[in-house]
Amino acid sequence: DIQMTQSPSSLSASVGDRVTITCRASETIINFLSWFQQKPGTAPKLLIYGASILQTGVPSRFSGSGSGTYFTLTISSLQPEDFATYYCQQGYGTPQVTFGGGTKVEIK
Amino acid sequence: QVQLQQSGPGLVKPSQTLSLTCAISGDSVSSNSATWNWVRQSPSRGLEWLGRTYYRSEWNSNYAVSVEGRISINPDTSKNHFSLQLNSVTPEDTAVYYCARIISAAGINWLDTWGQGTLVTVSS
Numbered sequence: 001d002i003q004m005t006q007s008p009s010s011l012s013a014s015v016g017d018r019v020t021i022t023c024r025a026s027e028t029i030i031n032f033l034s035w036f037q038q039k040p041g042t043a044p045k046l047l048i049y050g051a052s053i054l055q056t057g058v059p060s061r062f063s064g065s066g067s068g069t070y071f072t073l074t075i076s077s078l079q080p081e082d083f084a085t086y087y088c089q090q091g092y093g094t095p096q097v098t099f100g101g102g103t104k105v106e107i108k
Numbered sequence: 109q110v111q112l113q114q115s116g117p118g119l120v121k122p123s124q125t126l127s128l129t130c131a132i133s134g135d136s137v138s139s140n141s142a143t144w145n146w147v148r149q150s151p152s153r154g155l156e157w158l159g160r161t162y163y164r165s166e167w168n169s170n171y172a173v174s175v176e177g178r179i180s181i182n183p184d185t186s187k188n189h190f191s192l193q194l195n196s197v198t199p200e201d202t203a204v205y206y207c208a209r210i211i212s213a214a215g216i217n218w219l220d221t222w223g224q225g226t227l228v229t230v231s232s
Contacts, residue, residue, distance in 0.1 A: 001173075031216065032216055032217065034218050034219060036219075042225075043206055043222035043223065043224060043225050044155070044222060045222075046218065046219065046220050049216065049218035049220070050214075050216045050218065055220070087155060089155075089219065091210065091216070091217045091218060091219070094217070095143075095157075095159075095160055095170035096157060096170075096172060096173075097145075097157045097210070097219065098157065099154060099155035099156075099157075101154055102154065102155075
């Protein structure tokens, strides 16, 4: 199975900060990488797919980059509604999709 | 807009069978560009893909090694839904279970739609 490693596992930030989360794959996944946001008690919400394609309706302060084994999710100016847990997910090693361990973004 | 609506019991006894259903609206379980998946989430295992069913001229299914032999995912075209059965459950199967759609286009695939989630507790 392809393993996905996220870092950091948690971070504290203030409204307006620029935040970057990284995700590494154990082998190349080309650009089959998605990012999700999850708030307590709700299902994950798709933010970005294809490593850098913004899902319809997602604010432009979210962006993704990377290819191969190294990927990043950046929030350019953190908003109050962005405090949540973020997950990366690979879809290259189908059928077995795998997720990162998550990054919890908390208020400083 | 595609929506997935889950149903099924939230409490299952050890050694019994966990059964959940996912009703699809806005798409077809027989779609040639989608697969229909089950994912679970627990504090100990994180987000874990369990398996999928999909139609490409014939019906196919694939399962995670961690649950293979205990799991079955089946479509029902008359009701436009798909179901999960997980046999011989133990407390380690306690988790929030999600159904989810993965779509394929332009050479990539992505998981774009989730059900609302069902907390299933395995306990006597």
